[in-house]
Every structure is written in C-alpha cells, then in structure tokens.
Amino acid sequence: MLDSYIITQYVSACADSAGIMVVWEKDGVPRTNGRTMFLPRFNAYATHEDKVRLIHFVKHETCHIKESDFTKLKAKNPQGILAFVNNLLEDHRIDYRNDSMYAGDKSNSEEYMRVYAKQVESTKLSDDAINYFIPLFKWDLDIRDDLWTRTADPFKIATPYAQEVYDKLSAGDYGSVLRNIRKIDDKSEAFDAVYALAKRIVDEVFDVRPESMEGKAAAARIKKASEKDGEGSDGASKLKGVADVEIDGMPMPNPEHTDDRSMDGSTVESTATGSYTPTPADLIETFNFVTGNVAESISIDHKHAADYLTIAQDSENVSNQIRSKLQIISRDRYEYGKKSGKLNGSSIYRVGMKDAKGLNERIFKQKITNKVLDVSVQLLVDASGSMSGSKFEVASAASIILNKVLSNVLKIPTEILAFSDGRRHRMFIMKEFDKAVSDTSLAESFSTVSGHLCDNVDGESLVYGYSRIIKRKEKRKLMIVLSDGAPCGGHDRGDISAYTRSVIRNIEKTPVELLGIGLMHDTSKWYKNSAVIKNASSTSTALLSIITNKIIK
Numbered sequence: 001m002l003d004s005y006i007i008t009q010y011v012s013a014c015a016d017s018a019g020i021m022v023v024w025e026k027d028g029v030p031r032t033n034g035r036t037m038f039l040p041r042f043n044a045y046a047t048h049e050d051k052v053r054l055i056h057f058v059k060h061e062t063c064h065i066k067e068s069d070f071t072k073l074k075a076k077n078p079q080g081i082l083a084f085v086n087n088l089l090e091d092h093r094i095d096y097r098n099d100s101m102y103a104g105d106k107s108n109s110e111e112y113m114r115v116y117a118k119q120v121e122s123t124k125l126s127d128d129a130i131n132y133f134i135p136l137f138k139w140d141l142d143i144r145d146d147l148w149t150r151t152a153d154p155f156k157i158a159t160p161y162a163q164e165v166y167d168k169l170s171a172g173d174y175g176s177v178l179r180n181i182r183k184i185d186d187k188s189e190a191f192d193a194v195y196a197l198a199k200r201i202v203d204e205v206f207d208v209r210p211e212s213m214e215g216k217a218a219a220a221r222i223k224k225a226s227e228k229d230g231e232g233s234d235g236a237s238k239l240k241g242v243a244d245v246e247i248d249g250m251p252m253p254n255p256e257h258t259d260d261r262s263m264d265g266s267t268v269e270s271t272a273t274g275s276y277t278p279t280p281a282d283l284i285e286t287f288n289f290v291t292g293n294v295a296e297s298i299s300i301d302h303k304h305a306a307d308y309l310t311i312a313q314d315s316e317n318v319s320n321q322i323r324s325k326l327q328i329i330s331r332d333r334y335e336y337g338k339k340s341g342k343l344n345g346s347s348i349y350r351v352g353m354k355d356a357k358g359l360n361e362r363i364f365k366q367k368i369t370n371k372v373l374d375v376s377v378q379l380l381v382d383a384s385g386s387m388s389g390s391k392f393e394v395a396s397a398a399s400i401i402l403n404k405v406l407s408n409v410l411k412i413p414t415e416i417l418a419f420s421d422g423r424r425h426r427m428f429i430m431k432e433f434d435k436a437v438s439d440t441s442l443a444e445s446f447s448t449v450s451g452h453l454c455d456n457v458d459g460e461s462l463v464y465g466y467s468r469i470i471k472r473k474e475k476r477k478l479m480i481v482l483s484d485g486a487p488c489g490g491h492d493r494g495d496i497s498a499y500t501r502s503v504i505r506n507i508e509k510t511p512v513e514l515l516g517i518g519l520m521h522d523t524s525k526w527y528k529n530s531a532v533i534k535n536a537s538s539t540s541t542a543l544l545s546i547i548t549n550k551i552i553k
Contacts, residue, residue, distance in 0.1 A: 086195055089197055092144070113152050172204065289445035298452050311394060342366070374474050422452070479513065
C-alpha cells in the first residue's frame with residue numbers, strides 16, 4: 001500500500017522540479033494550468049487505485065510542463081483527429097523520457113495501466129472510441145513494450161475499420177520514427193518532430209489532409225465539409241467521419257492538451273465571488289530588459305532615470321554600512337586547537353609537552369566556511385497606478401541599491417521584477433539572477449516601466465516569481481514583495497483577494513521564505529512575515545535594513 005506521506009513528498013519533489021505550485025483541495029479534481037497543480041486532499045478513504053492515479057497524473061503533468069513546447073502548440077492550434085494524434089505521440093514521448101530515468105515512476109506507470117484497463121473494460125464505448133481511439137492506443141501500447149512491462153491490454157480491436165487502422169499503423173515506420181523522437185532533448189525540436197509525425201499519420205492512415213485540421217478556421221472547415229455530398233479537394237467527404245470524431249465516451253489515460261489548456265480548470269475556489277481565473281502562462285506579457293526583449297507595445301522612456309540614480313546616490317552611506325556589515329558577518333574563519341586540519345604554526349610548541357596529554361595533539365586549525373550568503377533573493381515591485389510619483393521613485397532607487405549591494409558586491413544571486421496588469425498580466429524583468437546589470441541600465445528600465453503603471457495582480461505575480469526562484473540551487477530562497485496596497489485588477493477574472501491569499505499561504509508552506517513589505521501600507525493581514533515602511537523617503541534605507549536582517553536572520 002502506498003503511504004500518503006511518501007506520496008505528498010513525491011508530489012512536492014515533482015512540483016519543485018517543474019517550478020510550479022501545488023494546491024491541495026477538498027474533493028478537488030486533478031488539473032493544472034501550467035503554473036499551478038490542483039490536487040484532491042488525501043483522506044482515510046483513499047484507495048490504492050486513487051493513489052496510483054494521482055502519482056501518474058502528477059508525474060505526467062510535470063513532465064509536460066518541463067518537456068513540452070506549448071507555445072508552438074498554441075501557434076499550430078491543431079483540431080480534431082490531428083490534435084488527438086499529436087497529444088498521443090507527445091504523451092508517449094514525455095512518459096518515456098521520464099520513466100526511462102526513474103524506476104519508481106516506471107513501476108507506477110505499469111500499475112496505472114492495470115488500473116486504467118479496469119476502467120476501460122467497465123465503460124460502454126462510443127463508436128468513435130472503438131473505431132479511432134482504440135487502434136491508436138493499442139499501437140501506442142505496442143511501441144511501449146521496449147521499456148514498460150505490459151500489465152494489461154484494455155484495447156481490443158472490435159470492428160473491421162479499427163483493424164484496418166491498427167494494421168496501417170503497425171505496418172508503417174511510425175513506431176521507429178517515434179522511438180527516435182524520444183531521444184531529442186530540445187523540446188522545440190521535439191515538438192516539430194512529433195507534429196510532423198502526427199500530420200503523416202493523419203494523412204497516410206486516415207486519408208485526411210492535416211492542413212484542414214489546423215488553426216481557428218478548422219472547425220468551420222469541418223462543419224462545411226460535413227454538409228457536402230461529394231468529394232472535396234482536401235478529402236472533405238472523409239472529414240465528417242474522421243476529423244471531427246468525438247472523445248466523449250472514451251476514458252482517456254491522460255488529460256488532453258490543447259492550445260488553451262492553461263485556461264482549463266485554472267480557478268481557485270473562494271467563498272466570496274466564487275472563483276478567480278489567473279492569466280494563462282503563455283498569455284502573460286513579459287518584457288525582459290536584460291535581454292532586450294521588450295515589445296513594441298510599450299514605449300521606451302529614460303527621462304526619470306537620472307532622478308532614480310540621484311536618490312540612490314543619496315543613500316550611498318547607508319548602503320556602504322550594510323555592505324560592510326554583511327561582508328564581516330559572512331567571512332570565513334578558522335577554529336584552532338584541532339586534532340586534524342591545517343598545521344597551526346603558533347601551536348607547534350605543544351608537541352613537546354609530554355605532560356599535557358591531548359593538548360599536545362591539538363596543533364591544527366580548521367577553516368569554517370560561512371554559508372550565511374548561500375541565498376538567492378528576488379524582489380517583486382508593485383507597478384500599479386497608486387505607486388506613481390515619489391513611491392515609485394524610491395522603490396526604483398531602492399532596487400538600484402539592492403542590486404549594487406547584494407548582486408554586484410556580495411555576489412548574491414538577485415532578481416528584480418516589477419508587475420502590473422493592463423489589458424492582461426504584465427511582468428517586467430529588470431534583472432535576472434545570474435546576469436549583471438549596471439545602475440544606469442536598471443534606472444532606465446524602471447523609468448520605462450513608470451509610464452505603464454496600472455493595476456497590481458499580486459497573486460499571479462507571486463506564482464510567476466515563485467516558478468523562477470524555486471529552480472535556484474542556493475540553500476535559502478527569499479522572495480520580497482514591495483507593494484503599497486491590496487491587490488486589484490484581474491478584470492472580472494474573479495475574487496482576486498481570495499486567490500492572492502491562497503497563493504501566499506501555499507508559498508509560505510514551501511521552503512521559500514516570503515516577506516511582504518508595505519510602502520505606507522500594513523501587509524500583515526496578507527503575509528505572515530511582513531514589515532511596513534511608513535515614510536516613502538526612507539524606503540531605500542528601510543528596505544536594505546529589512547533585507548539585511550532577513551539574510552542574517
């Protein structure tokens with residue numbers, strides 16, 4: 001019997017590896033939006049089969065997040081049978097890549113197939129399932145035999161057409177091509193190879209032109225083709241029978257992934273307005289000032305940069321004091337009087353002290369490496385309209401000083417992000433963890449952002465930041481949110497306050513340390529670990545002091 005505690009540890013490890021959050025819900029349905037995974041809470045009535053299914057779902061979804069290129073999938077936007085075949089091939093690829101490395105996952109996959117077989121065998125299947133899905137799944141299962149031990153075979157060929165589909169798949173080179181695709185490491189390259197194979201299968205096995213199954217117009221083409229009596233130039237007479245087959249009635253082994261998968265099941269329940277739907281990960285507008293990837297949709301404006309640099313320079317004495325303090329505390333030191341280590345010249349005289357048993361052996365010193373700075377720091381700056389003016393000036397200046405002290409001098413990996421919400425969620429990357437930026441560049445980036453202040457969607461921005469910092473290798477990870485008010489925005493996406501509280505509570509349960517700093521605003525009702533800066537003019541000094549004390553603990 002699988003132990004529930006071990007399973008929760010497994011879930012946590014998978015989530016960390018994929019850089020996503022986990023939300024445990026009462027009586028919830030397993031689902032993911034690409035950034036957060038929602039799972040049902042375990043209770044005393046959870047069966048062995050329930051746990052096997054949950055482990056399979058978590059493994060499968062985290063593999064997708066790490067290995068699949070959903071940006072390209074959205075661009076292609078496959079429909080109907082093309083979407084299904086593409087999903088089937090990609091599921092096979094990511095399962096193989098994971099299970100070939102992890103024996104425990106491989107074993108659970110084999111057990112899952114037995115559990116899934118029971119479900120299929122007890123389900124009354126639709127004609128579409130029998131004719132199209134069953135032969136595809138049976139062929140896929142044959143190819144899996146080179147890694148997984150077959151524990152069940154739920155896919156029984158029951159009609160002449162299904163047999164014809166299965167025979168075509170088995171006779172072609174599709175299986176060997178798929179096995180070669182499994183070796184591709186780059187997910188973008190792998191997507192291209194998988195998609196090309198899916199199009200071949202749709203064309204050669206089902207005799208449907210795959211181009212008719214791509215893009216937003218595909219549904220209209222299918223509808224139009226289904227109304228034709230004669231042959232069309234793109235195999236239109238076959239579209240009604242094959243291209244728009246229904247998945248209903250077929251218990252699927254894995255969730256189907258479409259171009260809008262990140263919108264599916266992405267709500268967080270609340271008792272206020274019902275739910276909140278975060279912006280899908282692939283729809284977040286990201287502006288990276290470090291790489292220069294700044295879209296034309298925002299205007300570049302450096303007119304405030306000089307002001308930010310002047311404010312930062314006024315706090316130079318304070319930053320120097322804090323820098324010296326951290327440098328002193330973080331120095332390595334030696335412990336003397338040891339029985340092993342590096343010979344300490346000033347203690348050699350003890351060797352001749354025959355009457356000082358023990359003391360005459362303690363002539364070595366050992367270096368103690370101070371790991372107080374084995375930490376990564378991420379600052380998220382509220383870029384809402386209420387921050388405009390002096391608040392954003394001092395927040396920008398504080399970020400410049402933070403970058404200088406922590407990143408440039410102490411070499412602490414530091415990331416600085418700003419967040420806003422206009423037509424959609426925006427994240428501004430001002431500095432990345434492992435890339436250096438100058439004071440001037442940082443000031444210019446903040447100056448540009450100052451012209452695009454809007455709403456603050458704190459919860460979504462925390463999820464974005466968490467997904468980046470959780471991948472860091474440092475022993476400690478510290479997230480700091482600098483904000484001047486409660487979250488707002490979301491544009492009718494639901495109860496943003498309840499959602500933000502849910503995100504904060506879930507991050508606070510992880511090893512990541514979360515600190516909410518309110519700029520003339522009390523954040524204690526949001527964050528367990530909080531602080532208030534009462535005067536905007538003292539933001540730089542106060543922020544550095546708070547962070548320094550947090551690093552030193």
